[in-house]
Amino acid sequence: MTSEITLRLAHPDDAEALATVQNAIFCAGLRAGPVDADRMREIYLANPDTIQVTIAEQDGAVAGFQFLGLAREGNQYGVPLGWGMVGTHIRPESGRSGIGRRLFAETLRAARRAGPAHLDASIGADNQGGLAYYKAMGFRPYREFEGRIPHRLDL
Numbered sequence: 001m002t003s004e005i006t007l008r009l010a011h012p013d014d015a016e017a018l019a020t021v022q023n024a025i026f027c028a029g030l031r032a033g034p035v036d037a038d039r040m041r042e043i044y045l046a047n048p049d050t051i052q053v054t055i056a057e058q059d060g061a062v063a064g065f066q067f068l069g070l071a072r073e074g075n076q077y078g079v080p081l082g083w084g085m086v087g088t089h090i091r092p093e094s095g096r097s098g099i100g101r102r103l104f105a106e107t108l109r110a111a112r113r114a115g116p117a118h119l120d121a122s123i124g125a126d127n128q129g130g131l132a133y134y135k136a137m138g139f140r141p142y143r144e145f146e147g148r149i150p151h152r153l154d155l
Contacts, residue, residue: 003059005099007106010053010065015040017055017062021089028092030127043067051084052110056099064090066103068110068119077122078145083152084116088133095129104137111155119153 010018015037022040025031044053044067051068067087071079079085086107090099111119121139123130125147139151 005063005097005102006057007102008055008057010045010055012041012045014053014055014062015045018044018053018065018089021062021064021091024091024093025089030092030129051114052107054103054106054110056090056094056103058094058097058099063094063097064088064099064103066100066107068107068114070114070116071120077120077148077150079120079122079150080118082116084111084114084119084155086119086121088121088130100133101137117155119155120150121153122148122150125149 018040019035019037022031022035026034044050047069049070049072051070054066055062056064066089069085071081071083071085073081075085077085088100088103119139121134122145123134131149134151137153139153141149142152143150
């Protein structure tokens with residue numbers, strides 16, 4: 001039996017739930033370090049460059065989220081000024097359930113409303129799952145950057 005997946009926009013009190021998702025990814029050995037709710041507020045929820053954060057809930061819990069932000073001069077990933085930046089975070093036990101596709105459909109609508117001509121997803125070179133996901137969403141590699149393989153999607 002498949003459980004229902006619902007999507008909604010993130011709100012300020014979701015910081016702890018976002019941290020829980022990223023820490024599950026860390027515990028599975030798929031991210032460099034743990035995070036806390038304050039860091040999630042800083043990066044995603046209170047960031048002036050955030051366009052949208054979409055949350056996927058499954059069985060009453062946050063199973064994943066996707067961030068869409070606007071690249072500013074000097075951003076940590078070297079993304080060109082004015083591009084959209086996408087980050088996808090899904091609990092390992094919720095992977096391959098369609099959550100990523102559903103999240104990206106919402107992110108793509110938000111990106112088209114916001115207006116950047118290109119989206120970047122800077123994926124760790126050793127993240128085979130992430131590389132496959134973004135390829136399936138239509139992104140293509142366009143450069144290398146400090147252990148990452150940035151992918152782009154032209155809107």
